[in-house]
Amino acid sequence: xxxxxxxxxxxxxxxxxxxxxxxxxxxxxxxxxxxxxxxxxxxxxxxxxxxxxxxxxxxxxxxxxxxxxxxxxxxxxxxxxxxxxxxxxxxxxxxxxxxxxxxxxxxxxxxxxxxxxxxxxxxxxxxxxxxxxxxxxxxxxxxxxxxxxxxxxxxxxxxxxxxxxxxxxxxxxxxxxxxxxxxxxxxxxxxxxxxxxxxxxxxxxxxxxxxxxxxxxxxxxxxxxxxxxxx
Numbered sequence: 001x002x003x004x005x006x007x008x009x010x011x012x013x014x015x016x017x018x019x020x021x022x023x024x025x026x027x028x029x030x031x032x033x034x035x036x037x038x039x040x041x042x043x044x045x046x047x048x049x050x051x052x053x054x055x056x057x058x059x060x061x062x063x064x065x066x067x068x069x070x071x072x073x074x075x076x077x078x079x080x081x082x083x084x085x086x087x088x089x090x091x092x093x094x095x096x097x098x099x100x101x102x103x104x105x106x107x108x109x110x111x112x113x114x115x116x117x118x119x120x121x122x123x124x125x126x127x128x129x130x131x132x133x134x135x136x137x138x139x140x141x142x143x144x145x146x147x148x149x150x151x152x153x154x155x156x157x158x159x160x161x162x163x164x165x166x167x168x169x170x171x172x173x174x175x176x177x178x179x180x181x182x183x184x185x186x187x188x189x190x191x192x193x194x195x196x197x198x199x200x201x202x203x204x205x206x207x208x209x210x211x212x213x214x215x216x217x218x219x220x221x222x223x224x225x226x227x228x229x230x231x
Contacts, residue, residue, distance in 0.1 A: 025093070025095075026093050026094070029048065029051070029093070029094035029095070030090045030094070032044040032047055032048050033048070033085060033088055033090070033094065036048070036082075036085060037085055037086060045082060048094070049078055052094070052095055052098055053074060053078070053216070054220070055095065055099070056074045056077055056078070056098060056099065056102045057070055057071065057074045057220070059099060059102060059103070060073040060074055060077075060102060060106060063103075063106055064106070064110075071213075073102065073105065073106050073109060074102070076105055076109065077098065077101055077102035077105050077106075078098075080101050080105055081097075081098050081101050084101075151221075154214060154217055154218075157211075157214055158214070158218075161206060161209055161210055161214075162174075162206075164209060165202070165205055165206060165209075166205065168198065168202070169201065169202040169205045169206065172184075172198045172199055172201075172202040173202050173203070173206060175187075176199060176202075181195045181196055181199060
């Protein structure tokens with residue numbers, strides 16, 4: 001009995017810690033929701049989106065397997081959630097409520113897009129007098145750019161932003177794509193703290209003029225490279 005008790009302690013500890021963490025997150029979200037509703041606090045809306053956007057996005061990406069379409073579904077989910085924020089029950093976790101909205105919106109959107117494509121196919125058949133059947137295996141996700149095409153567009157955006165930066169920031173960020181801070185310090189013959197300061201300033205300058213959507217994409221791309229998320 002003693003052995004079993006000792007073995008169960010870490011599990012019980014973990015459960016207690018998780019419960020405290022969940023309660024803390026729930027309280028935080030409830031305060032943000034209240035502030036958004038009572039004061040029309042735009043910062044509260046933005047914070048709710050910042051806290052939960054990645055979770056919603058990855059859920060959508062698992063369902064549709066397309067980066068662009070997942071982005072669209074994520075934005076739609078937050079739009080519906082914020083429009084119906086007064087229906088949120090504080091007794092439940094905000095994330096659970098939000099993910100339910102995102103899931104239902106995803107199902108509705110896929111069905112709607114399939115239906116619209118079927119109508120379009122029928123219209124085309126009538127217009128051109130073809131007896132071909134409307135597409136049976138239509139996938140609405142196919143109507144969106146694939147990830148490679150989207151990545152190429154994002155790279156062009158990044159290059160345009162880089163051109164607006166001071167030369168030292170451009171040089172720092174370009175080196176950072178292929179080197180660590182330590183390697184940059186060795187190459188330039190500078191102390192590591194100087195390099196880290198340059199990197200910090202260059203990133204700040206880039207983010208100051210980088211659109212939120214692009215920052216979100218870069219963060220997600222870096223997360224995948226680091227192996228924290230695997231699709």
